[in-house]
Amino acid sequence: xxxxxxxxxxxxxxxxxGVSHQTVSRVLNAHPHVSAETRERVIVAMxxxxxxxxxFARGLVTNRSRRIGVMSFDRRMFGPGSTLRAxxxxxxxxxxxxxxxxxxxxxxGDINDAVESLDAQSxxxxxxxxxxxxxxxxxxxxxxxxxxxxLEAEYRPELPVVSIDQFEGARLATRHLLDLGHETxxxxxxxxxxxxxxxxxxxxxxxxxxxxxxxxxxxEGNWSPRSGYAAGLELARRDDVTAVFAANDQMALGVIHAxxxxxxxxxxxxxxxxFDDIPEAEFFLPGLTTVRQDFDEVGRLxxxxxVRILDDSATEHRERPTIAPQLIVxxxxxxV
Amino acid sequence: xxxxxxxxxxxxxxxxxGVSHQTVSRVLNAHPHVSAETRERVIVAMxxxxxxxxxFARGLVTNRSRRIGVMSFDRRMFGPGSTLRAxxxxxxxxxxxxxxxxxxxxxxGDINDAVESLDAQSxxxxxxxxxxxxxxxxxxxxxxxxxxxxLEAEYRPELPVVSIDQFEGARLATRHLLDLGHETxxxxxxxxxxxxxxxxxxxxxxxxxxxxxxxxxxxEGNWSPRSGYAAGLELARRDDVTAVFAANDQMALGVIHAxxxxxxxxxxxxxxxxFDDIPEAEFFLPGLTTVRQDFDEVGRLxxxxxVRILDDSATEHRERPTIAPQLIVxxxxxxV
DNA sequence: AGGCATCCTGGCATCGTTAACATCGCCGGT
DNA sequence: ACCGGCGATGTTAACGATGCCAGGATGCCT
Numbered sequence: 001x002x003x004x005x006x007x008x009x010x011x012x013x014x015x016x017x018g019v020s021h022q023t024v025s026r027v028l029n030a031h032p033h034v035s036a037e038t039r040e041r042v043i044v045a046m047x048x049x050x051x052x053x054x055x056f057a058r059g060l061v062t063n064r065s066r067r068i069g070v071m072s073f074d075r076r077m078f079g080p081g082s083t084l085r086a087x088x089x090x091x092x093x094x095x096x097x098x099x100x101x102x103x104x105x106x107x108x109g110d111i112n113d114a115v116e117s118l119d120a121q122s123x124x125x126x127x128x129x130x131x132x133x134x135x136x137x138x139x140x141x142x143x144x145x146x147x148x149x150x151l152e153a154e155y156r157p158e159l160p161v162v163s164i165d166q167f168e169g170a171r172l173a174t175r176h177l178l179d180l181g182h183e184t185x186x187x188x189x190x191x192x193x194x195x196x197x198x199x200x201x202x203x204x205x206x207x208x209x210x211x212x213x214x215x216x217x218x219x220e221g222n223w224s225p226r227s228g229y230a231a232g233l234e235l236a237r238r239d240d241v242t243a244v245f246a247a248n249d250q251m252a253l254g255v256i257h258a259x260x261x262x263x264x265x266x267x268x269x270x271x272x273x274x275f276d277d278i279p280e281a282e283f284f285l286p287g288l289t290t291v292r293q294d295f296d297e298v299g300r301l302x303x304x305x306x307v308r309i310l311d312d313s314a315t316e317h318r319e320r321p322t323i324a325p326q327l328i329v330x331x332x333x334x335x336v
Numbered sequence: 337x338x339x340x341x342x343x344x345x346x347x348x349x350x351x352x353x354g355v356s357h358q359t360v361s362r363v364l365n366a367h368p369h370v371s372a373e374t375r376e377r378v379i380v381a382m383x384x385x386x387x388x389x390x391x392f393a394r395g396l397v398t399n400r401s402r403r404i405g406v407m408s409f410d411r412r413m414f415g416p417g418s419t420l421r422a423x424x425x426x427x428x429x430x431x432x433x434x435x436x437x438x439x440x441x442x443x444x445g446d447i448n449d450a451v452e453s454l455d456a457q458s459x460x461x462x463x464x465x466x467x468x469x470x471x472x473x474x475x476x477x478x479x480x481x482x483x484x485x486x487l488e489a490e491y492r493p494e495l496p497v498v499s500i501d502q503f504e505g506a507r508l509a510t511r512h513l514l515d516l517g518h519e520t521x522x523x524x525x526x527x528x529x530x531x532x533x534x535x536x537x538x539x540x541x542x543x544x545x546x547x548x549x550x551x552x553x554x555x556e557g558n559w560s561p562r563s564g565y566a567a568g569l570e571l572a573r574r575d576d577v578t579a580v581f582a583a584n585d586q587m588a589l590g591v592i593h594a595x596x597x598x599x600x601x602x603x604x605x606x607x608x609x610x611f612d613d614i615p616e617a618e619f620f621l622p623g624l625t626t627v628r629q630d631f632d633e634v635g636r637l638x639x640x641x642x643v644r645i646l647d648d649s650a651t652e653h654r655e656r657p658t659i660a661p662q663l664i665v666x667x668x669x670x671x672v
Numbered sequence: 673a674g675g676c677a678t679c680c681t682g683g684c685a686t687c688g689t690t691a692a693c694a695t696c697g698c699c700g701g702t
Numbered sequence: 703a704c705c706g707g708c709g710a711t712g713t714t715a716a717c718g719a720t721g722c723c724a725g726g727a728t729g730c731c732t
Contacts, residue, residue, distance in 0.1 A: 009687090009688055009689085010688065010689065011688080019711075019712090020711065020712050020713080021688090021689085021712095022690085022691095022711075022712065022713080023710085023711065023712080025689070025690060025691095026710095026711090028689095029690080032709090033708090033709055033710055033711085034709095034710075034711085035709085035710065035711095038710080038711085052455065052456065053688085053689075054396070054458075054687085054688050054689065055395075055456065055457065055458045055689095056392050056393075056395035056396035056399075056401075056458065056687080056688075056689085057392075057396050057687070057688030057689035057690085057717090058688080058689055058690075059391075059392035059395075059689090059717095060390070060392035060393050060396055060687090060688080060689070060690090060716095060717050060718065060719085061688090061689055061690045061691075061716075061717050062689085062690070062717095063392075063717085065392075067435070067457060074421070075411070075417050075420060075421045076414060076417045076418050076421060076615075078412060081411050081412040081413075081417045082412050084411060084436075085410070085411045085412060085438055088436055088437060088438050089438060092437065092449075092453055097435055097437075097453060097454075097456065097457040098435060098436055098437075099403070099433055099434060099435050099436075100420075100424055100434055100435075100436050101424060101428065101433075101434075102421050102424050102425060117428055117433060118433075119388065120388065120391065120433065121391065121403060121433040122390075122391045122392065224615065225615060225616050225618065225619040226618075226619070228619070229619060250615070250616060250619075253616055253619045253620070254619050256621065257619045257620075257621060257623075260621055279412075279560065279561060279586070280561050280586060280589055280616060282561065282562075283561040283562070283564070283565060283586075283589045283590050283593045284589070284593075284620075284621075285592065285593060285596055285620075285621045287593075345717095345718060345719085346718070346719065347718085355680075355681080356680070356681050356682060357682090357718095357719085358680080358681075358682075358720090358721090359679090359680065359681080361719070361720060361721090362680095364719095365720085368678095369678065369679055369680080370679075370680085371678090371679060371680085374679080374680080389718085389719070390717085390718050390719065391719095392717080392718075392719085393687090393717070393718035393719035393720085394718080394719050394720075395687095395719090396686090396687045396688065396689085396717090396718080396719070396720090397686070397687050397718090397719055397720045397721080398687090398719085398720070399687080
């Protein structure tokens, strides 16, 4: 019949190697009790036929897909994009595939849809880039015991989390500006339902308090350059602003743009610090002092943790890795 | 007898609804010859048990996964990130899941690995964000007839492609600068093995030729702000440069940075145009005139095309959608 | 009343793999 | 020489869906 064109199956390999299909399966799964000689013969046959095991059949019986899901908020942002890339890279090395779903508004319904979609693809586990409080709460409604690792999520005892020390990052930024002699530091924060935004606000406030400086009112943006611009217009209206810490580089860019339009020079009149260290930051005018986050490391550690949980779900995994951020000083900050 | 905790199977639904498993299958696959009343009863039972069909079993017999693969170069870049997001969104709406793999160096081996990985996840088809000539050539070696759609790829009769009209985009940028009265336009191109880079060079050259302007030597970058900076230093060394068209916004940023450092003002001394319209571009100093590419539309059309091919592989699909770019004029360009 | 379509049942084969169990030699101990 | 044990293999039964088929019940048309 039309035998030739078909994709070869285990039985074909077995026949060619002169063994039973079970032996082929044993070779494939590195089981013991196969003689070296037989193994070799099977491997040759597999190569010769260009055999690839059928993932459906395998999954049907093992109930494992060797695929993980990644749920991510806006992938166009530098952070999530970098993290996803790192996860995929690490996953491939560990023999896992990666399915992605995006979330748009981080509502409970939205997140349920996303989890549903991953579940339909029978992933073995999920990594969530879950930046808001609501997102983490929605994860409470996850389906039958799918292992989950969250990145940058609020602490909960039962939820493995990998995160960057946002509080410390904000402290570095604020401290740097104070060390340059600024009387106080203004802050343009991210959306108040994002954990990262909140922790940066906390770090900023605590550092000011430690130094016994007054705490100016908080300005709130939404991570976009435009919202930074709006905040910048606000700041330009006051003449006592000499130092601004923006919760990400895009907002810092907007702030600088607004200040420049109002005739305030950066850094001569106002020093500005960002957060993230996106690749463009070094080439802003002026080059942006910022706090670098190692998004790749977050992705790698997140995947490692998930894989360990999958390989060994018996033992509890209590680590909650935290990564230290790093201050990158450039031209946008200067002593008063 | 640990019956309760198990994930329900089709038979459980059938029993609860008082029908045969065959009828449940018909409901699930929207086959005809099921009375409305029975269908309703089955659906209620499915909901009640929270039944989800087993994708492995289904795939084993249908040999379809309802999952597509996306192969993408650097996802941290704005373009690929946006496109991936649009693909995933459209795919979910069409009932498909998305598996991603990244490519790092676009070598033949690298691309083979990536395709291999997708194949192991038994995707039904692949969308390739295949920006280099080498990448497209490597696709010649694809496995047994997996349908492929390429984005921004070189034309080949057998390869469905969706792309943005790069030539036209470069023409818009160059024309805009000439219309402002500039004697000629310098160009900082992308890597010479990228199709997009080549077409932009072509568009730039053709527009200059049409206007009978001299063509300055081409400067070549690698899309990064740093390479734009290097090119900018070069340009700042000459005093006859009044207009620069950079092949993406990041390089334009680098160019502006270098010019500013050399004391050349943008746009008073030199006008600069970018390409892409990344969200930051509007807030660069000065706001960047650029050519907007609709990456979302590329993703959507690419997915549509692939799904049509999957649903109806019999007929040939000869469309090669092309999307028009759009010039966005901001503050970085001005008449001489 | 007969013919025919519609709706459904229920059994059985099938997809390609893994897991549990059976078998068959061979070796060493007594 | 017999027997227990184990290493190497083969045999058979799942896994959970889809697809095919024969057939029964019902209703409508002629």
